[in-house]
Amino acid sequence: MSLKVYNTLTRTKEEFLPLEEGEVGMYVCGVTAYDECHLGHARAYVAFDVIRRYLEYKGYQVNHIQNFTDVDDKIIARARKMREKSSEKDLKELCKEVAEKYTMEYFEHMDKLTVKRATQYPRATEHIGEMIKLTEGLIRKGYGYQVDGDVFFEIGKFKDYGKLSQRKLEEMRAGVRVEMDERKRSPLDFALWKRSKEDEPSWDSPWGRGRPGWHIECSAMSMKYLGESFDIHAGGQDLIFPHHENEIAQSEGYTGKPFVRYWLHNGFVTINREKMSKSLGNFFTLREIFEKYDSRVVRLFFLSTHYRKPIDFSDDKLAKAKAGLERIENCLREVERKELREPAARTYRGSIYRTRFEEAMDDDFNTAAALGAIFDLVSRVNSCLEKGDLSSVSKAAPELRDFCQVLGLSLESGQEVRLEEDLVKLIKEREKARQKKDWARADAIRTKLREEGIILEDRPQGATWRRAE
RNA sequence: GGCGGCGUAGCCAAGGGGACCAAGGCAGCGGUCUGCAAAACCGCAAUUCGUGAGUUCGAAUCUCACCGUCGCCUCCA
Structure with missing residues (x-):
């Protein structure tokens, strides 16, 4: 069975073939550490965690890199607000504090959701040198131009611009809503390097004190850790344009090589069918969610819909996910009571359930269909328990645990907890x-x-x- | 205005030309078990896949139109 993945670049499902046999380089766009994580972040990172786990299940060695954006307008804005209260600290120090605080919170919440740790978590501020080098190279090759301390990327110079978002330059110009910066050659040109104000975090560069633009960090860090061409680049659908489009322009403009083989993008979380966003005021932070719901329930809720589709959040739906989770847990608890606990070794292959599970996951990580196989297996185990057919149970139960592990559903054994x-x-x-x-x-x-x-x-x-x- | 997605039982959701008179979950109904429950098991539950037309021997699946809905085109997972 071969794994097929939906590639945003070609808008089709393609057979997954990594550059190096048995290895996968995977870059996931991380968070800008300026505020608490919300449900949308959780969905994205759970989705890519399952993808990573399934690749590992298939036998690949996955090199999973995920960045933290720790220098950015919003972090600076946050730090400015903090300074209004405690003016003794300088802005740069406060920026660091903000980024550190929300980076730690990110880990706290992702651990609850049993998202595996990436291989490495590079920070933007630790890669300024690489970004300057990239920017210099882009200027040298004629893609970048400097205007009093700012450096812009000239999109008109990059022939393939728009290939990921499938937009034509003319169409985009027509719809431009950004105010025109008179110094740009085209309204869609974007900043590679920004001149910074006195008190803002800044670094020395050939263009004076400044800080990197947003897009350049992902090009610099992904190529540093995964090479100039690598297998998977993932993020939310909202990053397709302009972020990922710009990354392609920068990276391919610089190297002249194809940047990424497979672009994967997850769908949004909606609340009452509307995109969850801060400007609409309808977002939930993970802190709020975990006060009301077990994180495993939240994870199962995400897995019940294919990762590219929008998923609508409501209390009612979480309650249903909870009932489903209990069904799986009750089953496993029952198996344990019969003392049939066995190592989840993948020894029992070729069952109809495993075939279904793998077919589902091979089809662009269809976790909803995979859960169908899991629930059928639960029924089978329960039915065998009922009949007292324990030899069938001892075959099926490890398989069930195995599938749950691939989906990252860490289930409670129920026995280790003591009662008062x-x-x-x-x-x-x-x-x-x-x-x-x-x-x-x-x-x-x-x-x-x-x-x-x-x-x-x-x-x-x-x-x-x-x-x- | 441009581009793209989605519409499947009460709710969620998979399937995406013949094995589908459509997985699975939740809720519901009938039965088994139980003192009663809970959990579990057995069974029932969409003659039908937004609407209309078309292609085809055959369509939930393809084409066109329409309706509804959401997203992107600005920071955003």
């Missing part, structure tokens, strides 16, 4: 009451425990409990 002393006493008391057929007492205890978040299930061997969550 007084609650254990109550359960024992209830057992006695049940033996005496004192149903009123037994039910009262069950209700009380339910209020404590403990769900009791009576079984032939006695009652078992699990946390509600």
Whole structure:
């Protein structure tokens, strides 16, 4: 079976063939560290995490690079606000603090969502030299031009400009909404290097003190860590234009080589069918979301829709994802009770479930269809448990864990958690009451425990409990 | 104005010319189990895939038109 991926560059699904056999270079556009992460970030990074995990499942060694933008207008704006309150610190110091704070928060939230750590996380400010070198090269090759301390990229010089977003230059000019900077040769020319104001973070360059433009960092860092041509470049659909279009122009203009083989873009999170965004005021931060929902539920919610499609968020949908997650967990918990826990070795291949799972994932990482296979496998395991066919269970259960692991669904085993002393006493008391057929007492205890978040299930061997969550 | 996506049961969602009188989940209904539950199991539930026309032996799947909806064209995952 061959893996097919949808390439934004060609607008088709293509067979995935990396440059080096057995290895994949993958660059994911990271966050600008100026504010808390929201649901949209979570969706993107969960999507690319699953892609990375599946590539690893297929046997590839994945070199996953993800940047942090730690110098930018918005970070500076944030730092300026902070300075209004505590004026003793200088702006550069505050910019660093802002970036550091939100970088750490990013990790905190992504860990909750079980997003694997990238191989490396390069920061823009640590690669100023590389960016200056790229900019110099672009000027030398006639793509860049300097105007009093600013350097712009002249898009008219790059013949393929617009190939990713599939736009023609003439069309774009017609729709330009940006105010014209008189010093630019075309309104669509973009900054490679920006002259900076006195108090802003700045670095020495051949064009004076300044800081890099936004797009250049991704060209510089991706090529530094993955080479001038590499396999996968990923990000949100909103980055297609102008960010990724500009990256192609810079990188290919500089190297004369194809920059990226496969461009992958995830769809947006919407709230009530509208794009979630700060300007609309309808966004949810991950901090808010995790106060209400288990992060595993959030992850399953994302996986229930193909990563390129928009996904609409609502409490109701999260509640449904939660019910689905419980179905999988109840199944695995039951397997453990039967002491059938086995290492999730991939020894049992070729089942119809694995075929379906792989076919789904091979088809541009169709996690929604893959979940179909997972739920069918859950039904199969439950059914075998019911019939007492434990040899089938011991074959199917490791497979189920294996699939969940590929999707990054870390499931609770349910057994390692201890119950508080007084609650254990109550359960024992209830057992006695049940033996005496004192149903009123037994039910009262069950209700009380339910209020404590403990769900009791009576079984032939006695009652078992699990946390509600 | 230009470009692109989407519209499948009550809700979510996969499928994208014949194996589909359409996966899977949630909710619902009937049954089994249970003191009653919970969990689980068994079964039921779209004769139909936004609307209309067309291509085809055959269409949810292709073409055209229309309606609805969302996004990009400015920072954005």
